[in-house]
Amino acid sequence: MLEYKKDAWKAAICLAPTLLLMAIFTFWPIINSFIMAFLNNYYFAINSEQFYSMMFPGQQSYAYFMGGRFTGVGIQNFIYLFQDDTFITALKNTAIMVFISVPISVLIALGISVALNSINKLRGLFQTIFFLPYVTNTIALGLVFNSVFHVDYGLVNKLFDIQGLSWINSGATWGRAMFVLMVYSIWNGLAFKIIVFLSGMQSIDKQYYQAAQVDATPRWRVFTRITVPLLSPMILYITITSFMGAFKVYSSVIAIFGTGTYGPVGNDKMLITIVGYVYDQFDVSAMPFGVGSAASLVLFLIILFITFFQMQVSKKRVHY
Amino acid sequence: MEKKNDEFLSEEAQTKKIIHESVEVRLQNLTKEFYDKSGKLTIAVNDFSVVIPAGKLIGLLGPSGCGKSTTLYMIAGLHKPTAGSIFFGDEDVTNMPPEKRGIGLVFQNYALYPHMTVRKNILFPLENMKVPKEEALELAQQMAELVHIGDLMDRKPNQLSGGQQQRVAIARALVKKPRVLLLDEPLSNLDARLRLQTREEIKRIQRETGITTIFVTHDQEEAMSISDEIVVMNNGLKQQMDKPQSVYEEPINMFVAKFLGNPPINIFEAEIKKGQIIMRDGEVLEEGFTEPDQEVFVGLRPEYLRIDPNGKVAAEIEFVEHIGRDTMILCHVDGYDHRLRAIVPSETRCEAGQKVRFNYSKLFVFNAETGERYR
Numbered sequence: 001m002l003e004y005k006k007d008a009w010k011a012a013i014c015l016a017p018t019l020l021l022m023a024i025f026t027f028w029p030i031i032n033s034f035i036m037a038f039l040n041n042y043y044f045a046i047n048s049e050q051f052y053s054m055m056f057p058g059q060q061s062y063a064y065f066m067g068g069r070f071t072g073v074g075i076q077n078f079i080y081l082f083q084d085d086t087f088i089t090a091l092k093n094t095a096i097m098v099f100i101s102v103p104i105s106v107l108i109a110l111g112i113s114v115a116l117n118s119i120n121k122l123r124g125l126f127q128t129i130f131f132l133p134y135v136t137n138t139i140a141l142g143l144v145f146n147s148v149f150h151v152d153y154g155l156v157n158k159l160f161d162i163q164g165l166s167w168i169n170s171g172a173t174w175g176r177a178m179f180v181l182m183v184y185s186i187w188n189g190l191a192f193k194i195i196v197f198l199s200g201m202q203s204i205d206k207q208y209y210q211a212a213q214v215d216a217t218p219r220w221r222v223f224t225r226i227t228v229p230l231l232s233p234m235i236l237y238i239t240i241t242s243f244m245g246a247f248k249v250y251s252s253v254i255a256i257f258g259t260g261t262y263g264p265v266g267n268d269k270m271l272i273t274i275v276g277y278v279y280d281q282f283d284v285s286a287m288p289f290g291v292g293s294a295a296s297l298v299l300f301l302i303i304l305f306i307t308f309f310q311m312q313v314s315k316k317r318v319h320y
Numbered sequence: 321m322e323k324k325n326d327e328f329l330s331e332e333a334q335t336k337k338i339i340h341e342s343v344e345v346r347l348q349n350l351t352k353e354f355y356d357k358s359g360k361l362t363i364a365v366n367d368f369s370v371v372i373p374a375g376k377l378i379g380l381l382g383p384s385g386c387g388k389s390t391t392l393y394m395i396a397g398l399h400k401p402t403a404g405s406i407f408f409g410d411e412d413v414t415n416m417p418p419e420k421r422g423i424g425l426v427f428q429n430y431a432l433y434p435h436m437t438v439r440k441n442i443l444f445p446l447e448n449m450k451v452p453k454e455e456a457l458e459l460a461q462q463m464a465e466l467v468h469i470g471d472l473m474d475r476k477p478n479q480l481s482g483g484q485q486q487r488v489a490i491a492r493a494l495v496k497k498p499r500v501l502l503l504d505e506p507l508s509n510l511d512a513r514l515r516l517q518t519r520e521e522i523k524r525i526q527r528e529t530g531i532t533t534i535f536v537t538h539d540q541e542e543a544m545s546i547s548d549e550i551v552v553m554n555n556g557l558k559q560q561m562d563k564p565q566s567v568y569e570e571p572i573n574m575f576v577a578k579f580l581g582n583p584p585i586n587i588f589e590a591e592i593k594k595g596q597i598i599m600r601d602g603e604v605l606e607e608g609f610t611e612p613d614q615e616v617f618v619g620l621r622p623e624y625l626r627i628d629p630n631g632k633v634a635a636e637i638e639f640v641e642h643i644g645r646d647t648m649i650l651c652h653v654d655g656y657d658h659r660l661r662a663i664v665p666s667e668t669r670c671e672a673g674q675k676v677r678f679n680y681s682k683l684f685v686f687n688a689e690t691g692e693r694y695r
Contacts, residue, residue, distance in 0.1 A: 207431035210398050215445035215496065216419030225444075229435040319435035 032066060036293035037077055039070040043289070068289070077294035086269050087295060090277040096178065097185065097273070098246040098306075105186040106239055109193035110231075114223065116194070117201045127198070134191035142255020145184050168256055170265040177264060177271055185252050189245070193238050200234035201227065232318040240310055247303050250275040274299045342375035342532050343409045343499040345395065350404035352390050352556075364390040366556035368404070377526045377533045379543035379564075382553035383579070388536045391553070392502050395534065396425050408499055421500075424493030424531075428505040430485045432477040438464070438488050439473040445496040463491040467525060483514040490525060501526070503535035507542055519546050540580050544568065552576050569682075574691035577619050577684055586620045586660050588653070589688070597685060600655025605632050605683060611694060619684035622648070625662035627670060631679035635660050637672050651676070 036042055042065065062069045081087050116126055133141060148155045149167035157165055166172040167180050204227070212222050228235070253262050253271050263270025272280075274295060281292030352365040365387040372378050380388040393399040395406060397418030405414040413421050432441050442463055446456040464470045467487035477485055486506065493501055506522060507515045523546045526533045537543050543550045544564035552559040552567060552575075560572040571577035577585050590599050593613050597606040605618065625633070635651035638659065642648075647668055651660045662678060670676065685694040 205429070205431065207427045207429065208433060211425070211427060211431040211433075211492075212444075213398070214396060214418045214423060214425045215492075216448045217444075218448070221448070226433065229433075232435075 033289075033293040033296055035065065036289050037297045038073055038075065038294075039065060039290050040072040040074050040076040041290070042070040043068055070290070077290040078298075080291055081294050081298065086272060087274075087277055089269060090272045090274045090295075093178070093271050094247060094249065094273045094275075097181070097249050098243055101182050101185050101189075102239070102242045102246050104182075105189045106193060106235070106242065108186065109190050109197055109238070110228075110235070112190065113194050113197035113201060114227065116198060127194075130194050131191045133188050134195070138188070138251050139255045141188060142184070142252060145180060145256050146258065149180050166264070168264055172264040172270075174270055181253060181256060181271055184256060185246070185249065188252065189242060193242070196234050196238055197231065200231045204230045229319050232314075236310070236314045236318050240307055243306055243310070244303055247299060247306075248275050249273050250279070341497075341499055342530050344374045344407075345372040345500055345532055345534065346370075346407040347372075347391070347395070348405045348407070350391065350394060350406065351402045352387070352394060352399060353402045363556050365394070365401075368553075368556070368558050370551055370558060370561055372532060372534060373549075374409075374532055375530045376548040377523065377535070377546060379547035379550040380534060380536045380553060381540060381543040381550050381579075382538065382559075384538055386553045387556040388538075388553050389504055392504055392534065392536045395500070396423050396502050397421050398425075422496075422498050424496065424498035424501045426486075426489045426493050426501070426503045426506060428508060430477075430489040430509075432485055432488055432492070434477050437474050437476055438469065438480070441477070441488055442473075442491050442495050445492060449496060459495055460491075463495045464488075466494070466528065467491045467521070481514075482510050483518050486510065486518055487521070490522070494525075494529065494531070499532065501529075501531045501533040503533065505537055506535055507537070507539070515542070522546060541582060544580070552579060554579075571684065571693065573693055574617055574619065574684075574686040577686070577693070581621060583622050583648070583661055583663070585684075586622065588618050588620075588656060588660075589615065590618045591615050597683075599633070599653070601634060601653060603632060603634055606685075606695075609685075609694075615688040616694070617686040617688055617691075619686060620660070620680055621682070622661045622663040624681045624683075625660075625664065625678045626680070627662075627664060627668055627676050628679035629677055631677035633660070633678040633680070635676060635678060637670055637674045637676060640670055640672055642666060 041062075062071050064070075112130060116123060116130075119126075146168065147153070149157075151157065151164060151166040151169040151171075154167070156167065157163070165176075167176045208226055208230070209222065212226055217225070250273055253273060253276060257263060257268075257271070261268040262272035262276050278292045278295045278299070281295060282289065347368055347370050350365055350368040351363070354362045354364055356362055368387075368391060380391060382388045390399060394401050397413070397416060401414065405412055407413065408421065418425075433444065436444065439457075439460060442460040443456055446459060451459070461470065461473070464473055467490050469484055469487045469491065472480060472484060472488075477488065480488065486509075490501075490503075503522070507518055510518055519542060522533075522535070535547075547564055549561060550564050550567055551561040554575050559576050560567055562570075567576060568580050571580065574587070578587065588599065590597055590605070591614065592598075592609050592611055595607060595609045596604050597609060597616065597618065598604055599618075620633070633653065635653045637649055637651050639650040640647060641650075645666060646663045647666045647670070649662045649664060649670060651662065653660050660678075664670075683695070686692065687694060
């Protein structure tokens with residue numbers, strides 16, 4: 001028991017620096033933002049009383065939180081959120097990214113991994129090709145996509161000999177722009193998934209496949225009955241992290257459309273995502289932190305729910 | 321009581337007629353060459369010819385790297401031979417893929433699918449054969465009962481002991497009624513007690529099914545205890561094939577003599593001079609040899625030695641170990657660095673320091689260069 005106590009102290013000391021930093025930069029802000037989400041008319045860092053009373057004329061009493069002022073506690077921010085068309089658009093865009101691009105991307109990655117695992121020649125070459133997007137900067141890739149799908153000089157329009165079809169430039173439809181974004185995020189996310197799946201497949205004992213071969217198992221059954229179940233911990237890991245990543249999608253939209261816009265010229269909120277919406281709310285000039293906090297809380301709850309759901313499913317379907 | 325239960329199940333298994341079409345396995349001039357990573361050619365199996373009679377249990381025995389597993393995998397079809405042919409009965413299966421050969425293979429680490437229950441593991445081969453579900457379930461249960469795991473059908477492999485996993489693997493291999501059962505080091509992953517039990521199990525299952533069975537092992541005791549015949553291999557070459565006791569008593573060369581037997585055979589350098597076999601200390605062991613004068617090795621199995629005042633081997637006792645039933649004596653023989661080991665009945669009176677003479681019931685004489693046995 002004494003030994004255990006001594007060890008616990010050592011562990012606490014070793015963990016302290018990380019815990020301290022996380023407390024300051026992660027836990028404290030999270031708690032704060034949860035509180036802010038329920039503060040009505042919360043404005044941060046407005047020292048000038050004049051400005052505040054200008055924004056809320058007739059407001060008699062207000063309270064302070066973290067140096068900002070608010071008029072009351074309630075769900076005013078959430079009401080605002082769900083009446084805001086931009087937020088609804090963001091929810092819709094994010095949901096499509098999550099529920100369409102992630103499954104497609106996981107399936108494609110699985111297929112490519114199986115293919116890579118079954119060839120011997122040129123495997124290294126293909127592995128490198130598929131891994132390249134992972135080591136390349138997101139913004140740089142976005143710029144490449146931006147030019148590949150450009151209305152005038154884009155490779156895609158040239159290749160298929162289409163005149164003036166706008167994918168991501170002025171006049172683009174939501175469908176076409178979303179298609180480009182999907183292609184981009186699926187392809188960009190493949191690299192990491194393939195690496196994880198490949199290493200998982202290589203750690204599966206070859207004898208399972210030999211045993212299956214001796215028992216005359218067709219290829220498709222080998223894949224569904226042996227490879228997939230034995231790979232299921234990796235598939236779960238990739239699915240959960242990809243879902244989380246897709247819920248937080250932001251930089252790929254920015255990368256495709258250019259600085260600070262979420263859509264083609266003329267409709268700059270077309271492909272806005274929840275994270276994009278949250279960032280916009282934290283615009284320094286306005287600082288209505290309450291709405292941003294409420295939006296991030298909504299995102300948090302969605303991710304929490306989906307992940308919980310996935311974990312429940314995994315209890316039945318994942319074999320460690 | 322447990323024994324009775326066994327008998328009952330065996331009878332039941334027999335009445336259900338788990339009879340396999342037993343087939344003779346013939347290997348003709350089988351050769352397998354590998355190129356390793358540095359491009360060096362390794363001959364794993366070299367011109368290996370053997371006829372394995374139908375319905376027999378045969379042990380492929382040899383040290384690690386002698387090519388015995390490679391041979392097994394060639395019979396299975398997972399390795400392709402460089403040259404030579406494999407016949408199952410009259411059928412040439414050399415170029416037949418493993419799934420068409422009708423073999424059951426039990427891997428060294430069993431290769432049970434960890435995510436499936438015992439039942440699903442045993443059912444797996446039948447599902448591929450599209451056996452109707454009810455019939456498949458019945459067959460699986462029948463096999464499970466044959467190997468005495470009928471009550472473990474809903475467990476996962478990681479909830480079973482090594483011995484139980486082994487039985488599941490055998491059941492999975494047998495359920496599709498193969499023509500030949502192949503076992504790769506079937507006992508090497510089991511502890512000593514289970515090993516004894518399992519080897520009897522393998523023997524029993526083989527007897528009941530009557531399937532031609534080939535198993536690979538590096539453990540001579542294992543091979544000798546259950547095989548109808550053993551094939552001793554070394555460096556990819558067949559050394560000898562015969563009944564275990566015959567191989568033990570009449571080894572064809574020094575390798576076989578040394579490989580079989582525990583404690584190992586005593587080997588001493590000696591010479592043939594004018595038809596006499598003379599030890600380094602000048603003692604004459606045998607006379608009347610027709611071979612020309614030369615250096616030879618003589619081999620004496622420890623249990624073939626008896627203390628006898630008129631014996632031909634002179635020695636001085638260094639240690640006496642009483643090991644229950646027997647007494648093991650370690651002796652120094654003049655002119656040799658290594659000791660002579662003898663196993664004598666425990667009532668033999670002897671002590672360290674004593675000078676004794678040994679007689680022997682049998683002496684092996686080997687060519688010093690080739691290891692070939694003269695006598």
